[in-house]
Amino acid sequence: MARIGIIGSAGRMGQALADAIEAAGHEVSGGVDRGENVAGLADQSDALVDFSAPPALNDNLHAAIGAGIPILVGTTGLDANHHEAIDNAARVVPVLQTGNTSLGVTLLAHLVQEAASRLGPDWDIEIVEMHHRMKVDAPSGTAILLGEAAARGRGISLADHTESGRHGHTGRRAEGAIGFAALRGGTVAGEHLVHFAGDHERITLTHLAENRMIFARGAVKGVEWLIGREPGRYTMGQVLGL
Numbered sequence: 648m649a650r651i652g653i654i655g656s657a658g659r660m661g662q663a664l665a666d667a668i669e670a671a672g673h674e675v676s677g678g679v680d681r682g683e684n685v686a687g688l689a690d691q692s693d694a695l696v697d698f699s700a701p702p703a704l705n706d707n708l709h710a711a712i713g714a715g716i717p718i719l720v721g722t723t724g725l726d727a728n729h730h731e732a733i734d735n736a737a738r739v740v741p742v743l744q745t746g747n748t749s750l751g752v753t754l755l756a757h758l759v760q761e762a763a764s765r766l767g768p769d770w771d772i773e774i775v776e777m778h779h780r781m782k783v784d785a786p787s788g789t790a791i792l793l794g795e796a797a798a799r800g801r802g803i804s805l806a807d808h809t810e811s812g813r814h815g816h817t818g819r820r821a822e823g824a825i826g827f828a829a830l831r832g833g834t835v836a837g838e839h840l841v842h843f844a845g846d847h848e849r850i851t852l853t854h855l856a857e858n859r860m861i862f863a864r865g866a867v868k869g870v871e872w873l874i875g876r877e878p879g880r881y882t883m884g885q886v887l888g889l
């Protein structure tokens with residue numbers, strides 16, 4: 648039984664996570680939201696899970712380091728500075744950062760990498776995601792994770808090949824680009840389609856999240872796996888043995 652502290656506890660994911668922690672036989676050691684004491688929560692926890700917002704990240708990492716416990720970062724919308732802070736924290740405590748904790752997306756990322764490596768650069772890659780109307784970041788963390796998997800498969804850098812938010816007279820598609828489109832509406836928990844568009848044929852790999860429990864259960868698995876590990880930066884692929 649582990650004592651798991653929730654950062655962003657009043658949010659949609661925080662509430663789903665509390666249910667998943669209890670269903671798995673663990674204890675919710677407490678929860679914090681904006682402006683609350685994360686260091687105090689860390690002191691009474693065996694691990695922290697962060698589903699909050701990017702401005703909270705530095706305090707959350709410091710709290711995990713201060714208490715010497717692992718942290719799973721599920722918050723999306725992170726930039727290069729956030730990733731650098733995660734790398735630094737991972738020298739001291741175990742850290743798992745992912746844009747999607749579900750088993751399905753973790754497997755999908757492997758399939759996307761494989762398809763991208765086998766299909767070659769004349770197959771255009773376009774990633775389309777749809778989420779609920781309350782989502783604040785785009786493209787989703789999952790779309791970026793899938794873009795990175797495609798870029799790895801192709802042996803290119805995602806940053807150098809991203810085409811996002813096309814509008815107006817864009818000119819033709821850049822050769823070798825990985826495109827992103829984000830739709831928002833209703834209560835969609837999360838949909839991701841990765842299109843491989845070749846000459847006169849198309850392959851689409853899809854993941855549909857039907858509710859948030861798939862993310863919450865994956866996060867609990869991640870935490871169970873992280874507790875007792877050496878410091879380091881880990882992935883959901885390692886957790887799920889994929």
Ligand SMILES: NC(=O)C1=CN([C@@H]2O[C@H](COP(=O)(O)OP(=O)(O)OC[C@H]3O[C@@H](n4cnc5c(N)ncnc54)[C@H](OP(=O)(O)O)[C@@H]3O)[C@@H](O)[C@H]2O)C=CC1
Binds near residue numbers: 862
């Ligand atoms: N990795 C994954 O598998 C998944 C990741 N996510 C990501 O998780 C994050 C949360 O999503 P969701 O639950 O839908 O969002 P919500 O807006 O429902 O919840 C976010 C919660 O975090 C709180 N919060 C905001 N700022 C801070 C802060 N500085 N310190 C502590 N708490 C804070 C909010 O409080 P307040 O309302 O006061 O701002 C709110 O309670 C998003 O980045 C989302 O993309 C979501 C699903 C799965």
Ligand SMILES: O=C(O)C1=N[C@H](C(=O)O)C[C@H](O)C1
Binds near residue numbers: 778782786787838
């Ligand atoms: O904000 C959400 O809801 C989700 N966020 C994550 C993302 O940005 O990919 C994961 C999931 O798709 C739901």
